[in-house]
Amino acid sequence: MADEIFYWQALNRALDELMAVDEAIFILGEDVGLYGGSYRVTEGLYAKYGEWRVRDTPISEGSFTGLGVGAALMGMRPVVEIMTVNFALLALDAIINMAAKVPFMSGGAFPMGLTVRMPGGVAKQLAAQHSQRLEHTLMNVPGLRIVVPATPQDAYWQLKQAVLSDEPVIVLEHELLYFSKGQVDETLPPPPPHRALCRRQGRDLTIIAYSKMAALAEQAAEKLVAQGIDAEVIDLRSLSPIDWHTCAESVARTHRLLIVEEDCRFAGAGAEIAATLTERCFTQLEVAPLRLGGLDIPTPYNGRLEAQTIPQVEDIVAAAKQLFN
Amino acid sequence: MDRDQALAFLHDMTLARAFEERAAQEYMQGNIAGFLHLYPGEEAVAVGVLHACEASDYIVTTYREHVHALVRGVPAEEVMAELFGKSHGCSRGMGGSMHLFDAERRFMGGYAIVGETYPVAVGIGYGIVLKDLPEAVICFFGDGAVNQGTFHESLNMAALWKLPVLFVCENNQYQIGTEIHRHSAVPEVYKRASAYRIPAERVDGMDVLKVYEATQHALQQIRAGTGPQLIECVTYRFRGHSMADPGSYRPPVEVKAFQQVDPVEMALRELSLAYPSPEQIATAGPDCLLRLREYCLDQGHLHEESIKDLEQKVQAEVEAAVQFALECPEPTMDDAWDALLCNRNGEVLT
Amino acid sequence: MKHPITMPVLSDTMETGRLVRWLKKPGDSIKKGEVIAEVESDKALMELEAFQDGFLAGPLAQENSDIPVKTVIGWIAESREEALAEAPQPETKPAPEPSKATSEAAAPVPAAEEAQLKVESQTGPGALPPASQPATFQASSPVLQAALSARPTESGGMTPLARELVQELDIDPQTLAPGADGVIRARQVLAAALSAPAPDLRYSADYEIKRPSGLREKIAENMAATTATPMFQLTARVHLTKLHDLAKQRELSLTLLMARVSAVTVQKHPLVNAVWTPKGLAWRKQVDVAIAVDTPDGLISPVLRDVAGRPLEELAEDWRILKDKTQRRRLQPSDYEGAGFYLSNLGVFPRVLWFDAIVPLGASAILAVAAADKAGRCALTISCDHRVLAGADAARFMEDLSEAIEKAQVD
Numbered sequence A: 001m002a003d004e005i006f007y008w009q010a011l012n013r014a015l016d017e018l019m020a021v022d023e024a025i026f027i028l029g030e031d032v033g034l035y036g037g038s039y040r041v042t043e044g045l046y047a048k049y050g051e052w053r054v055r056d057t058p059i060s061e062g063s064f065t066g067l068g069v070g071a072a073l074m075g076m077r078p079v080v081e082i083m084t085v086n087f088a089l090l091a092l093d094a095i096i097n098m099a100a101k102v103p104f105m106s107g108g109a110f111p112m113g114l115t116v117r118m119p120g121g122v123a124k125q126l127a128a129q130h131s132q133r134l135e136h137t138l139m140n141v142p143g144l145r146i147v148v149p150a151t152p153q154d155a156y157w158q159l160k161q162a163v164l165s166d167e168p169v170i171v172l173e174h175e176l177l178y179f180s181k182g183q184v185d186e187t188l189p190p191p192p193p194h195r196a197l198c199r200r201q202g203r204d205l206t207i208i209a210y211s212k213m214a215a216l217a218e219q220a221a222e223k224l225v226a227q228g229i230d231a232e233v234i235d236l237r238s239l240s241p242i243d244w245h246t247c248a249e250s251v252a253r254t255h256r257l258l259i260v261e262e263d264c265r266f267a268g269a270g271a272e273i274a275a276t277l278t279e280r281c282f283t284q285l286e287v288a289p290l291r292l293g294g295l296d297i298p299t300p301y302n303g304r305l306e307a308q309t310i311p312q313v314e315d316i317v318a319a320a321k322q323l324f325n
Numbered sequence B: 001m002d003r004d005q006a007l008a009f010l011h012d013m014t015l016a017r018a019f020e021e022r023a024a025q026e027y028m029q030g031n032i033a034g035f036l037h038l039y040p041g042e043e044a045v046a047v048g049v050l051h052a053c054e055a056s057d058y059i060v061t062t063y064r065e066h067v068h069a070l071v072r073g074v075p076a077e078e079v080m081a082e083l084f085g086k087s088h089g090c091s092r093g094m095g096g097s098m099h100l101f102d103a104e105r106r107f108m109g110g111y112a113i114v115g116e117t118y119p120v121a122v123g124i125g126y127g128i129v130l131k132d133l134p135e136a137v138i139c140f141f142g143d144g145a146v147n148q149g150t151f152h153e154s155l156n157m158a159a160l161w162k163l164p165v166l167f168v169c170e171n172n173q174y175q176i177g178t179e180i181h182r183h184s185a186v187p188e189v190y191k192r193a194s195a196y197r198i199p200a201e202r203v204d205g206m207d208v209l210k211v212y213e214a215t216q217h218a219l220q221q222i223r224a225g226t227g228p229q230l231i232e233c234v235t236y237r238f239r240g241h242s243m244a245d246p247g248s249y250r251p252p253v254e255v256k257a258f259q260q261v262d263p264v265e266m267a268l269r270e271l272s273l274a275y276p277s278p279e280q281i282a283t284a285g286p287d288c289l290l291r292l293r294e295y296c297l298d299q300g301h302l303h304e305e306s307i308k309d310l311e312q313k314v315q316a317e318v319e320a321a322v323q324f325a326l327e328c329p330e331p332t333m334d335d336a337w338d339a340l341l342c343n344r345n346g347e348v349l350t
Numbered sequence C: 001m002k003h004p005i006t007m008p009v010l011s012d013t014m015e016t017g018r019l020v021r022w023l024k025k026p027g028d029s030i031k032k033g034e035v036i037a038e039v040e041s042d043k044a045l046m047e048l049e050a051f052q053d054g055f056l057a058g059p060l061a062q063e064n065s066d067i068p069v070k071t072v073i074g075w076i077a078e079s080r081e082e083a084l085a086e087a088p089q090p091e092t093k094p095a096p097e098p099s100k101a102t103s104e105a106a107a108p109v110p111a112a113e114e115a116q117l118k119v120e121s122q123t124g125p126g127a128l129p130p131a132s133q134p135a136t137f138q139a140s141s142p143v144l145q146a147a148l149s150a151r152p153t154e155s156g157g158m159t160p161l162a163r164e165l166v167q168e169l170d171i172d173p174q175t176l177a178p179g180a181d182g183v184i185r186a187r188q189v190l191a192a193a194l195s196a197p198a199p200d201l202r203y204s205a206d207y208e209i210k211r212p213s214g215l216r217e218k219i220a221e222n223m224a225a226t227t228a229t230p231m232f233q234l235t236a237r238v239h240l241t242k243l244h245d246l247a248k249q250r251e252l253s254l255t256l257l258m259a260r261v262s263a264v265t266v267q268k269h270p271l272v273n274a275v276w277t278p279k280g281l282a283w284r285k286q287v288d289v290a291i292a293v294d295t296p297d298g299l300i301s302p303v304l305r306d307v308a309g310r311p312l313e314e315l316a317e318d319w320r321i322l323k324d325k326t327q328r329r330r331l332q333p334s335d336y337e338g339a340g341f342y343l344s345n346l347g348v349f350p351r352v353l354w355f356d357a358i359v360p361l362g363a364s365a366i367l368a369v370a371a372a373d374k375a376g377r378c379a380l381t382i383s384c385d386h387r388v389l390a391g392a393d394a395a396r397f398m399e400d401l402s403e404a405i406e407k408a409q410v411d
């Protein structure tokens, strides 16, 4: 039986195992070296692999991410850590204009083995500039892959797959998941990185969620049993591309769809999921899909208000019930 | 420095220290949450700079800005209430510790994305010139922030158009856990200004008087229309980067980490890069507050008893601020929507 | 402060209830436990009792409308003035969609309510936090409100899946009746597909559609559900005179004696008391006899329990109570469900020579008793579920039963 480890430890293990065998892999970011990373993900790696492979950078997100692009172009596998997604806004030029475009613009001449990791989501009272979710922005960029691991096992698998991929991959890690625990079995063969995972099977309703919300959706599904609702919970694991097949197959069985996301509801991942699944499963729907998402408001510092701006387990339960008349 | 001046500095610095220590306490009791970046050790910078400004000057700061707000005259109650996320906080509970604002006092805000203060200040400077007023804008930033592209972009524009901006670097020698020699090729921040022909000076940030005088001098030049100036205040923070950071990466941890890699290479680096040793840090730059107290005593401005009185008075002030914050109501969701739509002027979408 | 009155949940299967009528009007004083309205569940008509003292206040839900359970249908105010100071119009929408009800909950507090809250908060210590506002005014969470802000606004219509099924199953959409929320879903389409075709009234004389009572609707549903039962009938001629005389002599109803004789005979033929289930035959250990009663609302069959095992006097008393409850429309599911044997007596119609009845779900046999002729002979017809009883089983039972009746063996 595999041991239970923290989500951050799973990421750390993935990096360590890869770096031990592939010299093309190097890490860079603010405080990833001596300090070990703000969420401990790179702990111990500086001592083990040295400063050239674990580089503490100045606060220059645009340029050190761009550095990652340059290194990837000549065959390296840089793993950039942006301290939180909020600072990735300063690196969007490198991510969107360079990483996502150069392989294409060159007519397919270059690899882009760049991985950009970024913690994000609403944590605890970090206020408006530090509580953002950027999946909506990145999903709209062709040429990027976006993974959203919600468990230590997925974190381990998906980070490894990202680092070894020749495509640029964004790894969105939720700040409140780093200290969640789960089993990681290194011997299991990983599913394809974009494959959605059915966390709970059910007959009456499909709940699609990702990252921290997938865990909440699962809790809600357990509570729904008492209400006589048997919900299926699908954890997307990847936001680009999305495993439509798994989602559509589920909706075709349950005829009811609830999407839960922490990002703002307007023009977010949920909108894309609702639109595509309505297109694909239109004649299978018994009720209009429902999107439960974050409020379209910057995150207030005040703790009670903050909690009200994102879905909680009770909200998911109530929303699910709305789909039954 | 005359007596009144010295006593005013001493009051503000004593208040600043007491306020921050109390904030740390309240954080631990769960009354304050999120990121809390404290200022002990660096008080001489905010106090020296802001005392040299006019009320009509604009202030743009970072997330480590409680003391700047206090010195600027934002009531301690309102600052504490904001840290508590309450509705009478200076940002109505929406911003919290990192985002203090006070439009009336031209306190243009605490910005938490490193490198944001420059362009904002440059924009205000541009407006001042357009309005043709004898005002200036003070732009605070840390040593880590100078490697953000906006630093160079903004300094260039400010110099190019001779904007009335005073750039103040609070060089506490650390960017969270990264010591300045490891994040900057040129660790003397003031030297960078010369690339844009901006007059710059490095001062002892532990000496409030020196900071004050340097600021006065720079502002005189700025008001004379000669364009931007830069002051680098060398200082040190006594606590971790934020409450979440024990600060343990400093010497003890550095040493441990270094022991784990090639000792020869590390020894060489240590020699060439001059990390502060634990002993150096223990004695590094005597506490700016103690220094000022000694000065006041030396000059005969104060007796030991009056320092005790001052401390008591300041403690009472901080206590009142905490009481106010505790009793203050929580903001509502409606308050949040009002804040978001504050500039919609009641427009109803149809 | 006003307290909400909600549509009660009166049975395990109840999703909506029909508010038949209010027995009080706004401003009337009411006492805790007093009956204030009549509500019809899917099973029976029930009384709605007040759960506290006060004065009835509007807006009141409309009489004769179907309303989802737990929906607010009226209010109890603490003073007459408050009850009468009612600004909002009575709700006119019958059976509001559940989602609609929630979005109303999110709406701002009506003026009257707000004023009331202000008065409350002025009174100091008694002031209540918003959380203790009546249920419907309790705002749901902001994220839920946002999620529900874009629900389909029009009620009615058909879901895509229902539409697909309508095509697939080649069903005339005109014949579909929507569910409680006004929407036609797969469930309604499938029900229509499985039920007998609706009559084509295009060439019929003018007509007016009236919703049947809940009871009648339920009977129709139950009867339609028996079409899957393979049935046969068997008739016997029996002299009733002796039993009749005995009934007169002991001042008991003939029906009750028939029930008793039948039950005793059933006990000797336990197969008659068994019922077919998908898992196997369910053999009952006691004979419960349902007796059909004709009411203005339609047919209902209260059940006498353990008819073979208890003294006649006790049964007579039970039967009196059941008849009374039936008349006052107060029957509970436990009063009319679960019988193993049914009895239908049309003896009061002398010109009806003979009839047969339909075996209800849950039983395997029903006995139809026609009127006796001048010579005291009547036709007894038993209808049986052929999966359980064969012709000879039924014949043996009828022989024994006839003999017992003719000998009037009631004890």
Ligand SMILES: Cc1ncc(C[n+]2csc(CCOP(=O)(O)OP(=O)(O)O)c2C)c(N)n1
Pocket: A030, A059, A061, A083, A087, A090, B064, B112, B113, B114, B115, B141, B142, B143, B144, B145, B146, B170, B172, B174, B175, B176, B241
């Ligand atoms: C663009 C950006 N990148 C990273 C961070 C995370 N961060 C917050 S403070 C900080 C260090 C800043 O150091 P410095 O400018 O010296 O200011 P100090 O905290 O020492 O006052 C970092 C990296 C951030 N807030 N914004």
Ligand SMILES: [Mg+2]
Pocket: B142, B143, B144, B170, B171, B172, B173, B174, B175, B176
């Ligand atoms: Mg610093």
